[in-house]
Amino acid sequence: MVSDMRSYTIAVLAGDGIGPEVMQQADAVLAAVEDRFTLTFERRPADVGGIAIDNHGHALPQQTIDTCREADAVLFGSVGGPRWESLPPDQQPERAALLPLRKTFGLFANLRPAIIFPQLRSASPLKPEVIGEGLDVLVVRELTGGIYFGEPKSRTADRAVDTMVYTRREIERISHVAFQAARKRNGRVTSIDKANVLANGVLWREVVTEVAAGYPDVELGHMYVDNAAMQLVRNPRQFDVILCGNMFGDILSDEASMITGSLGMLPSASLSSSSVGSTAQPVFGLYEPSGGSAPDIAGRDLANPIAQILSLAMLLQYSFGLDEAYEAILNAITSVLDDGWRTADIMSDGCRLVGTADIGSRIAAAVRDR
Ligand code: IPM
Ligand code: MN
Numbered sequence: 001m002v003s004d005m006r007s008y009t010i011a012v013l014a015g016d017g018i019g020p021e022v023m024q025q026a027d028a029v030l031a032a033v034e035d036r037f038t039l040t041f042e043r044r045p046a047d048v049g050g051i052a053i054d055n056h057g058h059a060l061p062q063q064t065i066d067t068c069r070e071a072d073a074v075l076f077g078s079v080g081g082p083r084w085e086s087l088p089p090d091q092q093p094e095r096a097a098l099l100p101l102r103k104t105f106g107l108f109a110n111l112r113p114a115i116i117f118p119q120l121r122s123a124s125p126l127k128p129e130v131i132g133e134g135l136d137v138l139v140v141r142e143l144t145g146g147i148y149f150g151e152p153k154s155r156t157a158d159r160a161v162d163t164m165v166y167t168r169r170e171i172e173r174i175s176h177v178a179f180q181a182a183r184k185r186n187g188r189v190t191s192i193d194k195a196n197v198l199a200n201g202v203l204w205r206e207v208v209t210e211v212a213a214g215y216p217d218v219e220l221g222h223m224y225v226d227n228a229a230m231q232l233v234r235n236p237r238q239f240d241v242i243l244c245g246n247m248f249g250d251i252l253s254d255e256a257s258m259i260t261g262s263l264g265m266l267p268s269a270s271l272s273s274s275s276v277g278s279t280a281q282p283v284f285g286l287y288e289p290s291g292g293s294a295p296d297i298a299g300r301d302l303a304n305p306i307a308q309i310l311s312l313a314m315l316l317q318y319s320f321g322l323d324e325a326y327e328a329i330l331n332a333i334t335s336v337l338d339d340g341w342r343t344a345d346i347m348s349d350g351c352r353l354v355g356t357a358d359i360g361s362r363i364a365a366a367v368r369d370r
Helices: 019-037 051-056 063-071 092-105 118-123 170-184 200-213 225-234 248-260 306-319 324-339 358-368
Strands: 005-015 041-047 075-080 109-115 134-144 188-193 219-224 243-244 269-272 283-288
Touching: 005 019, 005 063, 005 324, 019 041, 019 075, 019 306, 019 324, 051 092, 063 092, 063 219, 075 306, 109 170, 109 248, 118 324, 134 170, 134 248, 170 188, 170 200, 188 200, 188 225, 188 248, 200 219, 225 243, 225 248, 243 248, 248 306, 269 306, 283 306, 306 324, 306 358
Parallel strands: 005 041, 005 075, 075 283, 134 243, 188 219, 188 243
Antiparallel strands: 109 134, 109 269, 269 283
C-alpha cells in the first residue's frame, strides 16, 4: 500500500425494528469520526433476522456469515418482531441469528456495561440514596457455553432436556476477561455461581479462584446467583465486574441494565479473545445495543440511538484500539446530554425532547466539533 493510513472493514447488520434507524445514526457518527481522525471505514451491509428470513428464507444466511468473516468487526442492530413470532422457536430471528453468530465466530466473551450517566440519574427506578453518585457495573457473561449449548438437548411431548456443561478451559478464558477488565476499572470481580446446588458451580468457583491467583491486584468475591440478584437492587454500588456463566449472565445483565433506568443507552460487546480493550492486536467482535428491536416504536423517529452509537464506540476501542475515537464519541454524547437534548425514553422536566435523527446528528456534530 502507498499510504500508511489504516482502513477498517465493518460488517453492518442493522436487522429489524428500530435497528435500521438507530444504525443510520451510528453511521452518521462514524462519518464524523472519519472526518475528525482522517480514517476510513468500509461498511458492508448484510441482512440478518426477520428481514433476512423475508429476503433469503433464513435468519442468518450464508452470505451474511461470509460478510462478517471478511470484516474486522460486526456492528449489529437488533432482530425480531411480531411478524416472525409465529415461526417455530428455533427459526425465530433471535435464536436463529444470534446464537449461531456467537458460536460461529467463537464470541465467548460478552461485555455488558451498566452505567448511569450523571445527567440521567433520576431515570433509575432505585432510590437516590441507593444509587448515590452513580453506577458503573460491567457484566462479563460467558456466551458460547453453559446450558445454552450443552448436550444432550432434547424435546418430546412430555419431557424436555437442556444440559449445563462447563469445562475448565471455558471458565479460565472468561475469567481472564473479567480480571483484565477489572484491572482497568475498580479492581474488583464478583463471580456468580450456584455452587451450593450445582457441580457446575463448584467447578466454576474452583477455576475462577485459581485464575485469580495470577491477578493479585484484583479483589475476588463469590456470590450465589440468587443472592446476587437481590444484592443488585439492595446495593448495586458494591459491584465492579460481575463474572457469570451464560444463563446467569443473561438474567443478571438485564437486571443490571434496568437499574440504570435507560435501556436505550446501553451497548454491549461480544469478543472472541481474552485480551480486552485498547490492545495493539485487533480483536474480532460483534457489538450491539442491549435493548431489543422495540417493534412498537420502530420507524417513528422515537428510538434512542445512543446504545447503538455507544456500541460503535466500543467497536472502535476494543476491535481497532482507537481509544481517541472512543473518547470523542463518549464526550460528544455527554455534551449533548449536558445541553438537555433527550429522546422520549430518557426525557425529564426541563429537558428538550427530540427524535432519533435529531439527537444522532447532534452527537455527530459534537464529534466533529471536538
Ligand atoms: C440476549 C438475548 C439472547 C440471549 C436471546 C435473544 C437468544 O436475551 O442477548 O441477552 O438469551 O442470549
Ligand atoms: Mn437476554
